[in-house]
Amino acid sequence: MDLFEDFLDEYGIKIPQKEGEESYDPDTPVNLCGKAYDDLAEQLEGFFRSWGVIKDERPQVEYLFILSLNGIKCEGTISVKAKDSDEAYRKAQDLAETELSSSFPSLDIPYDVEPIEEEGYPLYSIITEFLPFSTEQKVVSTSDKADADALFEKACRDNSAVKLTVQTSSKASPAILKKWSI
Structure with a gap:
């Protein structure tokens, strides 16, 4: 900054x-x-x-994609970790291309990857610990990033430890975006 x-x-x-x-x-x-x-x-x-002027310290978040071959959606998902959805899409495209060309080198199969989108996702969760070394926690969730940031800041003033996590879909692993503790 x-x-x-x-x-x-x-x-x-x-x-x-x-x-x-x-x-x-x-x-x-x-x-x-x-x-x-x-x-x-x-x-x-x-x-x-x-441009590499500053180091990218954003956390890696798991994104899930569905592969389509010849316009037909395949079963299963492609999972990639990236710092944002654009990077995740590029990684999923590259992974699909690499796997298809190594599996079927002589075939040119049209493919596409689509992000898995679910209502209420991405889901941001603010996890607060009331006392140091306590196992008692409170979790508040929202699908709005601005609300999540505001709730995180408020929780930092009132609690001993706070984490802000994001989960891009119900089957993706949550990733910690921010942590704060006394």
């Missing part, structure tokens, strides 16, 4: 959180506030990650 803020400073872009703060200057050509700041930060972070 320091790289992002250095970039903004270099171009004279002010970063007030809202109007009325000291750093807010209506005469400045660009003032980034709230969601506009978050959106730009996310886009630049993705750009810097893709």
Whole structure:
């Protein structure tokens, strides 16, 4: 994030959180506030990650896909771990191509992979531990990422240990996105 803020400073872009703060200057050509700041930060972070300027520390999440051959869906699933759904799709396509060409080198079989989509997924779960070394836990789940982030932040203020997990479908393994503890 320091790289992002250095970039903004270099171009004279002010970063007030809202109007009325000291750093807010209506005469400045660009003032980034709230969601506009978050959106730009996310886009630049993705750009810097893709170019290798910053290390990608996002967790690997399991995604499941269904393979179709000649337009007919096959039984079973393809499981890949990736940092986002686009990377997962590319990995599933590559895996299907590799397996088909090694199994049937002389055949050119049309194929496609489709992500498994289920209502209520991805499912984000906030798992809280009330006391250190306690086995008592509370789990709150939502399918909205913004709600999950807000619930995670609130839980961090009120509990001794908190985890935010995501599960992309009912058969995928949950992955820990964030952890916090005293």
